[in-house]
Amino acid sequence: MDLREYEQHKFAIADLLRQMELAAPDRQEWRDQATALFTRLAEDRFNLVLVGRFSRGKTSLMNAILGMDQLPTGIIPLTSVITSVAYGSVERVRVRYTKNFMDEDVPLASLPRYVTQQGNPGNAKGIKEAEVQLPSEFLRRGFHFVDTPGLGSAIEENTRTTESYLPEADAYLLVTSFDSPLSGEEMRFLREVSASSRSVFVVLNKQDMVNDRERGEALDYVRGKLDATFEQNAPKLFSVSARQALAAKQAHDSERIEASGILSLERELVDFLLTQKRSEFLLRMCDRLADLARRFPASEQTLGLAERIAALSRRIGVDNPGRAGSAPVQDSVTAGPTAAQLRPCEVCAAASSTLWEFQRRFQYEITINPAAQHDLATHGGLCSFHTWQYEASSSPQGICEGYPPVLEYWAAWMRGAASDRDVQGLASKLNARLTDETSCVYCRVRAKAESEALADLSRQLTETQAQAPDSLSALCLPHFARLVGTLRNEQLIGELLSRQAALLDRLAEDMKRSALKHDGVRRYLLSAEEESASNRGLALLARARPIAD
Numbered sequence: 001m002d003l004r005e006y007e008q009h010k011f012a013i014a015d016l017l018r019q020m021e022l023a024a025p026d027r028q029e030w031r032d033q034a035t036a037l038f039t040r041l042a043e044d045r046f047n048l049v050l051v052g053r054f055s056r057g058k059t060s061l062m063n064a065i066l067g068m069d070q071l072p073t074g075i076i077p078l079t080s081v082i083t084s085v086a087y088g089s090v091e092r093v094r095v096r097y098t099k100n101f102m103d104e105d106v107p108l109a110s111l112p113r114y115v116t117q118q119g120n121p122g123n124a125k126g127i128k129e130a131e132v133q134l135p136s137e138f139l140r141r142g143f144h145f146v147d148t149p150g151l152g153s154a155i156e157e158n159t160r161t162t163e164s165y166l167p168e169a170d171a172y173l174l175v176t177s178f179d180s181p182l183s184g185e186e187m188r189f190l191r192e193v194s195a196s197s198r199s200v201f202v203v204l205n206k207q208d209m210v211n212d213r214e215r216g217e218a219l220d221y222v223r224g225k226l227d228a229t230f231e232q233n234a235p236k237l238f239s240v241s242a243r244q245a246l247a248a249k250q251a252h253d254s255e256r257i258e259a260s261g262i263l264s265l266e267r268e269l270v271d272f273l274l275t276q277k278r279s280e281f282l283l284r285m286c287d288r289l290a291d292l293a294r295r296f297p298a299s300e301q302t303l304g305l306a307e308r309i310a311a312l313s314r315r316i317g318v319d320n321p322g323r324a325g326s327a328p329v330q331d332s333v334t335a336g337p338t339a340a341q342l343r344p345c346e347v348c349a350a351a352s353s354t355l356w357e358f359q360r361r362f363q364y365e366i367t368i369n370p371a372a373q374h375d376l377a378t379h380g381g382l383c384s385f386h387t388w389q390y391e392a393s394s395s396p397q398g399i400c401e402g403y404p405p406v407l408e409y410w411a412a413w414m415r416g417a418a419s420d421r422d423v424q425g426l427a428s429k430l431n432a433r434l435t436d437e438t439s440c441v442y443c444r445v446r447a448k449a450e451s452e453a454l455a456d457l458s459r460q461l462t463e464t465q466a467q468a469p470d471s472l473s474a475l476c477l478p479h480f481a482r483l484v485g486t487l488r489n490e491q492l493i494g495e496l497l498s499r500q501a502a503l504l505d506r507l508a509e510d511m512k513r514s515a516l517k518h519d520g521v522r523r524y525l526l527s528a529e530e531e532s533a534s535n536r537g538l539a540l541l542a543r544a545r546p547i548a549d
């Protein structure tokens with residue numbers, strides 16, 4: 001099941017939950033239960049927790065997987081705070097304190113001040129978790145990597161921090177290393193996990209420090225220990241050099257990336273997430289929904305609901321024969337939209353800024369320039385919308401200086417009409433004089449700016465030979481339609497339509513995710529993209545408000 005399918009199933013569960021709310025016999029009792037389920041759905045984070053003795057290279061391994069070096073590492077015990085890293089369209093760090101009213105967003109570059117032993121010794125700042133969001137494609141598959149302070153250092157607070165977090169894990173990555181593999185505390189940890197149902201992967205890091213023979217010996221040794229500790233399903237073992245993996249990724253050297261051992265680890269993690277974890281989670285949610293529905297008094301409606309839950313559950317099961325672990329992995333994480341594609345409609349933006357400039361001049365001109373006053377008057381003023389737009393940014397004094405000619409114009413018109421004998425036609429004449437989009441100067445300035453921006457865009461697209469450029473923003477529907485109307489190249493139009501379709505789908509998903517997190521009272525989990533989803537969703541359908549704030 002790819003991420004897309006997974007989310008669609010999740011949204012289907014949320015829809016069923018909302019419908020159950022309508023059928024609920026006792027709203028209050030129901031609401032608590034439903035909120036709890038929404039919360040689970042909204043939080044739905046697959047916590048892959050990295051543990052191991054201090055200085056094994058846990059943080060380095062995370063950096064290597066992400067192909068960046070933003071998380072602080074060092075030769076002395078370093079990480080002092082639980083640090084999770086998950087997908088977000090923009091870089092963002094949320095520091096959550098144990099007293100949650102103190103939560104704050106901080107720049108990524110300042111992370112060391114919060115999560116390291118030097119910046120925040122023994123987590124004296126009382127941070128519950130630093131949540132890092134990064135636009136990494138690997139993370140888009142739904143991982144929450146959780147880095148923990150190393151076990152077994154002299155800093156007891158750090159060990160306690162890690163131990164208290166362990167129950168939150170969905171799976172563990174035990175990071176040990178070729179220099180003295182499997183310390184006492186790592187063995188203790190393994191024994192504990194072997195008694196639980198959680199999966200664990202074991203990484204032997206720093207393979208660059210040993211030769212082939214030593215490497216083989218260490219692997220045999222660790223393999224033996226694992227087989228002796230786990231009665232069945234002994235953890236998979238990986239030999240890796242986080243240091244070389246990161247360097248090779250940064251150099252885009254695919255041979256050295258492969259040699260670092262990181263790829264087989266990454267493949268295994270993705271496989272695990274896709275074939276097992278997701279369907280288990282969804283099926284568990286369906287079970288809980290069904291439990292809830294069973295407690296409703298039987299009625300046609302509740303029977304219908306129960307049937308639909310069962311059907312969804314079957315569908316999830318069918319999509320995932322891989323529950324037994326045999327399904328082929330198909331991971332279709334598609335490239336996300338570029339930053340440009342997330343920018344609001346560029347035609348709207350051009351029109352707004354032109355109009356903004358115009359308005360500034362206009363406000364001034366009509367207080368001092370009789371020609372401008374006359375012009376405004378003969379157009380009968382502005383359209384209703386822009387009249388108030390003008391009012392909002394003008395002073396009473398300016399209005400009283402600039403606007404009397406408009407009122408006088410109407411007075412003169414009416415006086416003329418009073419002596420007109422054509423009473424029948426009067427109402428329609430009056431209506432025809434009213435200021436609308438075609439006579440309002442603001443409207444005309446905006447329309448002109450829009451036409452110019454569209455013409456520019458159309459020219460650019462035609463010149464670049466049928467390539468929908470990555471730099472194109474998320475056009476609003478009205479402007480998209482006008483743009484398409486100017487183009488002749490079928491292939492280009494087809495490309496633009498697919499691109500726009502992908503944007504619309506993506507926003508619909510952002511909106512559903514955002515709704516789910518609101519339902520689940522987990523607003524702090526909203527990514528920047530989800531937070532702005534309501535606004536961006538509407539902005540894809542309608543032109544921007546006439547003037548930028």
Ligand SMILES: Nc1nc2c(ncn2[C@@H]2O[C@H](COP(=O)(O)OP(=O)(O)OP(=O)(O)O)[C@@H](O)[C@H]2O)c(=O)[nH]1
Nearest residue numbers: 055056057058059060073074077078079150242243
């Ligand atoms: N030679 C070698 N050194 C590595 C490798 N990975 C990490 N290191 C070094 O090991 C030291 C510790 O790395 P960290 O990533 O900070 O280790 P950690 O497990 O996060 O440490 P704590 O946060 O204290 O628990 C650093 O000096 C790294 O440069 C590797 O693959 N090879």
Ligand SMILES: [Mg+2]
Nearest residue numbers: 058059078079
């Ligand atoms: Mg660390």
Ligand SMILES: [Zn+2]
Nearest residue numbers: 345348476479
């Ligand atoms: Zn637009």
Ligand SMILES: [Zn+2]
Nearest residue numbers: 383386440443
């Ligand atoms: Zn107008």
